[in-house]
Amino acid sequence: MKLRARTFIKMLVVILVLGSMIQLGQALAQTGLFGGGNKITYEQWLSSMQVHDKFKLELERLSQQNHSRSDLMIAYTFLFYEYGQIKELEPMVVKKESGIPWDTVFTEYLNAHEKFEPRTFDTEYLEGLTTTSRVTADDIMIADRLSFASGEPLKTLISDKMESGQSWGDIAVELGIVNGSETLPRVQITADQMEQFVTDEFPEERVAEAFVLAQKVYAEPKDVVAKMKGGRSESFIMAEFWSSEF
DSSP states (O other): OHHHHHHHHHHHHHHHHHOOOOHHHHHHHHHTOSSTTOOOOHHHHHHHHTOOHHHHHHHHHHHHTTOOHHHHHHHHHHHHHTTOBGGGHHHHHHHHHTTOOHHHHHHHHHHHSOOOOOOOOOHHHHHHHHHHSSOOHHHHHHHHHHHHHHOOOHHHHHHHHHHHOOOHHHHHHHHTBSOOOSSOOOOOOOHHHHHHHOOSSSOHHHHHHHHHHHHHHTOOHHHHHHHHHTTOOHHHHHHHHHHHHO
């Protein structure tokens, strides 16, 4: 029993680290919008990001105040991956409009917010959830992330979802969090790919980070690896790719 629980916890951590949310990249890959030098339209972006109607209204309000839609898309996409709140959107765009480059805006945000780390779960609680209810591994990890971002107790979020039947998207909107994804997509790296990119200065952990980042910006992993090996930060890479696409 304890061994299965420890294995389950380890599996959840792997999903979180290597399964960073890649909804936008996957959706746009299927439509062929990325690549070829074509800018993504605002309407295409709204559809691909599955932006909630409540947040669409806020985006429209900000757009009517003469904030660039391109800037709004970039800031919202960043907040999506960071499980940021909709109230943080306008301040980020205002910073960019003041002349601060996006990579600096991103870095300042990351420095000002505590880095998310998966919590240590009570094994009996995990066993009970996964054997007696319809709660999945993804549900637990999403609840953990939403709890961290909002301050709401994890058990309360899971109980609310089970009792109300609400989607994670609806719960996220109530919390003001822009990421309401229902599942955690997985990023797969083959042994051959790992061997291709690993060096003494660029170990396996960094290769995994590069693959996750490549999914976020929908770039070829080799291109992101090259930029990271060249000293480019994650913030710089996100800013560069999103600015060219939105």
